[in-house]
Amino acid sequence: MRQLRYREALREAMLEEMERDERVFLMGEEVGHYQGAYKVSEGLLDEFGERRVVDTPIAEAGFAGVGIGAAMAGLRPIIEFMTWNFSFVAFDQIISNAAKVHQMSAGAIQVPIVFRGPNGAAKQVAAQHSHSCAPFYTNIPGLYVIQPSTPRDAKGLLKSAIRSNNPVIFLEGETLYGVKGEVPDEGVEELIPIGESRLVRPGEDCTIVTWGRPYYTVLAAAEKLSAEGIDCEVVDPRTLRPLDTGLMVESVKKTNRCVVVHEHWPYGGPGAEIVDRLQREAFDYLDAPLERVTGLDVPMPYALNLEDKVLPTEERVIDAVKRVAYAS
Amino acid sequence: MMVMRRFEEEAARNYAKGKIGGFLHLYIGQEAIAVAATEVLTEGDYIFQTYRDHGIALARGMSAKAGMAELFGKDTGCSRGFGGSMHFFDVERGFLGGWAIVGGHLALAAGTAFKSKYAGEDSVTVCFFGDGSINIGGFHEAMSLAGLWKLPVVFICENNQYAMGTPLERTSPLKDLSIKAKGYGMVGDRFDGHDVEVVQARIGEAVDRARSGGGPTFIEVLTYRFRGHSMSDPAKYRTTTELEQRKQQDPITVVREKLIGLGVQESALDDIDLEVDEEIDAAVQFAEESEPAREDLMMSTVMAPEGES
Numbered sequence: 139m140r141q142l143r144y145r146e147a148l149r150e151a152m153l154e155e156m157e158r159d160e161r162v163f164l165m166g167e168e169v170g171h172y173q174g175a176y177k178v179s180e181g182l183l184d185e186f187g188e189r190r191v192v193d194t195p196i197a198e199a200g201f202a203g204v205g206i207g208a209a210m211a212g213l214r215p216i217i218e219f220m221t222w223n224f225s226f227v228a229f230d231q232i233i234s235n236a237a238k239v240h241q242m243s244a245g246a247i248q249v250p251i252v253f254r255g256p257n258g259a260a261k262q263v264a265a266q267h268s269h270s271c272a273p274f275y276t277n278i279p280g281l282y283v284i285q286p287s288t289p290r291d292a293k294g295l296l297k298s299a300i301r302s303n304n305p306v307i308f309l310e311g312e313t314l315y316g317v318k319g320e321v322p323d324e325g326v327e328e329l330i331p332i333g334e335s336r337l338v339r340p341g342e343d344c345t346i347v348t349w350g351r352p353y354y355t356v357l358a359a360a361e362k363l364s365a366e367g368i369d370c371e372v373v374d375p376r377t378l379r380p381l382d383t384g385l386m387v388e389s390v391k392k393t394n395r396c397v398v399v400h401e402h403w404p405y406g407g408p409g410a411e412i413v414d415r416l417q418r419e420a421f422d423y424l425d426a427p428l429e430r431v432t433g434l435d436v437p438m439p440y441a442l443n444l445e446d447k448v449l450p451t452e453e454r455v456i457d458a459v460k461r462v463a464y465a466s
Numbered sequence: 467m468m469v470m471r472r473f474e475e476e477a478a479r480n481y482a483k484g485k486i487g488g489f490l491h492l493y494i495g496q497e498a499i500a501v502a503a504t505e506v507l508t509e510g511d512y513i514f515q516t517y518r519d520h521g522i523a524l525a526r527g528m529s530a531k532a533g534m535a536e537l538f539g540k541d542t543g544c545s546r547g548f549g550g551s552m553h554f555f556d557v558e559r560g561f562l563g564g565w566a567i568v569g570g571h572l573a574l575a576a577g578t579a580f581k582s583k584y585a586g587e588d589s590v591t592v593c594f595f596g597d598g599s600i601n602i603g604g605f606h607e608a609m610s611l612a613g614l615w616k617l618p619v620v621f622i623c624e625n626n627q628y629a630m631g632t633p634l635e636r637t638s639p640l641k642d643l644s645i646k647a648k649g650y651g652m653v654g655d656r657f658d659g660h661d662v663e664v665v666q667a668r669i670g671e672a673v674d675r676a677r678s679g680g681g682p683t684f685i686e687v688l689t690y691r692f693r694g695h696s697m698s699d700p701a702k703y704r705t706t707t708e709l710e711q712r713k714q715q716d717p718i719t720v721v722r723e724k725l726i727g728l729g730v731q732e733s734a735l736d737d738i739d740l741e742v743d744e745e746i747d748a749a750v751q752f753a754e755e756s757e758p759a760r761e762d763l764m765m766s767t768v769m770a771p772e773g774e775s
Contacts, residue, residue: 163584189584194611195610195611195614197607197610197611199573199603199604199607200573200576200604200607200608200610200611201573201607201611202573203570203572203573203574203576203577203604203607203608204573204574204576204577204580204608204611205577206573206574206577207573207574207575207576207577207578207579207580207581208577208578208580208581208584209577210562210574210577210578211512211577211578211581211582212581213580213581213584213585227603230567230570230604231570231573234567234570235565235567235570235571235574239563240767240768240769240770241548241764241767241768242545242548242549242553242555242563243545243548243549243553243555243557243563244545244546244547244548244549244555244763244767245763245767245770246545246555246557247555247557247562247563248770249770250770279768280768280769282769302772303770303771303772303773304769304770304772
């Protein structure tokens with residue numbers, strides 16, 4: 139397999155799907171002539187022209203709504219938010235319109251649309267630009283929510299999202315765009331199904347469920363724990379709604395312990411949902427309380443030393459695993 | 467217009483009886499606008515409306531039965547009991563909904579118009595909203611994009627003088643809202659909405675312009691609702707004198723007098739009234755007797771089925 143960066147994998151997914159289906163187009167701020175604020179759409183304007191790579195003014199509610207209307211009429215828009223922080227001004231479009239109209243019309247209207255862009259903290263961009271948005275969107279019936287951790291998952295899941303007949307919230311990682319990883323060779327098409335988790339690392343002693351940016355923190359922590367004799371099994375849900383708990387439940391039944399590690403705030407959200415489901419579905423197998431390592435419950439500060447405290451660290455992951463393994 | 471009027475009068479009665487729940491916003495007094503607009507549209511065109519949506523749906527050809535059954539929350543309703551009064555849909559006829567967040571559907575209308583342009587089709591989108599929508603961000607962003615991209619859409623502000631209970635002079639520094647069009651690079655128009663022929667001609671101009679590639683239009687139609695904002699609103703913010711004055715220009719009376727002036731027999735018009743009464747009675751009976759909304763659809767319609775589409 140090839141090595142591709144996360145952003146290149148996303149670009150390939152869009153390129154392939156736009157080549158395959160005339161109804162697919164990309165719309166957002168700076169996606170065309172500027173080549174993408176994070177260069178995810180680099181080269182697509184040259185490939186497809188202004189009709190299908192549409193630069194917009196700064197008007198998230200407007201172009202999110204235009205995308206939804208176009209999807210209702212049969213197109214398959216990809217709407218790029220320069221970052222998910224800016225999706226809040228388009229919240230009503232996503233919640234009240236995209237997520238509702240299929241049922242409100244008794245199934246007469248479909249909204250095949252992907253909203254995508256970087257999510258979560260970058261580096262020192264402070265309180266308004268560091269939101270980890272999964273909790274807001276996973277609460278809404280009528281949406282799929284995907285947050286891929288690797289280039290391969292990013293490509294395979296974005297292709298599935300574009301082909302879905304439903305509105306998809308696609309949360310990329312600003313700090314993941316440069317990450318390299320294996321992606322199937324050119325000409326080998328891989329569609330990763332929405333709603334399937336993945337076993338990342340097999341292990342016997344403790345299950346760690348994680349996704350997004352902390353995925354890499356967890357893998358590094360697992361290596362260190364392994365050296366200390368604690369063998370962690372890592373599961374990545376990849377899709378946060380619908381949530382596939384099958385693998386994690388099986389894993390917990392084997393390891394009898396679990397730590398959930400996520401970037402978003404601790405109050406509610408997919409992290410709390412996973413813990414709730416695991417305690418019910420694997421209650422008799424648990425040898426320790428379920429633990430979570432989360433982003434701290436504060437607005438993101440600017441100073442680097444403080445930001446480092448807020449995001450999940452290897453140290454916090456290692457401590458949590460040791461606590462549930464009664465090894466500390 | 468008579469179908470709309472009798473439909474809503476009957477809906478109000480059944481609301482009072484507890485047969486209809488939720489919110490019920492009546493279009494009584496504004497009917498000429500919906501009739502006129504649908505007259506100039508063709509198959510393949512798209513229509514969006516606010517929650518005050520019964521009139522336009524009926525004008526576009528939805529049966530009174532499908533509408534009334536929806537109000538009663540029945541499976542035979544136009545949204546199978548999932549939408550209610552505020553969310554009528556009739557996709558086959560291009561009626562893409564009643565929408566209940568003020569200003570939220572204008573961008574959707576720009577979106578269907580975007581699709582028309584993208585696909586090289588000559589279809590047009592008509593989007594209705596009230597004077598209460600003009601201050602919210604959704605209005606501004608949809609108008610901005612439609613103007614920028616010269617989309618084939620006609621925005622029709624049905625200015626019924628009140629945003630719920632607040633009169634226009636307390637929500638807008640402008641008396642003439644149509645001048646806003648200029649700021650969005652589109653044509654503006656403004657006229658009275660009680661004479662169906664006038665409304666039809668003027669909306670027709672805008673629709674023709676959109677269809678022929680001339681871009682969007684923002685229209686302000688001056689109208690008046692004879693009932694409160696919704697069934698729970700006794701409309702104490704206006705005087706009975708004002709209401710009675712406005713009723714002198716009831717669009718139905720206006721057209722009736724015009725027809726009689728043209729030599730139509732009154733008895734012929736009375737016959738139409740009787741036919742409409744029967745149609746609405748049948749709709750109520752149909753709604754009463756229909757099966758309730760289906761529980762199994764509740765879970766299965768949250769997401770659209772996957773697979774080729």
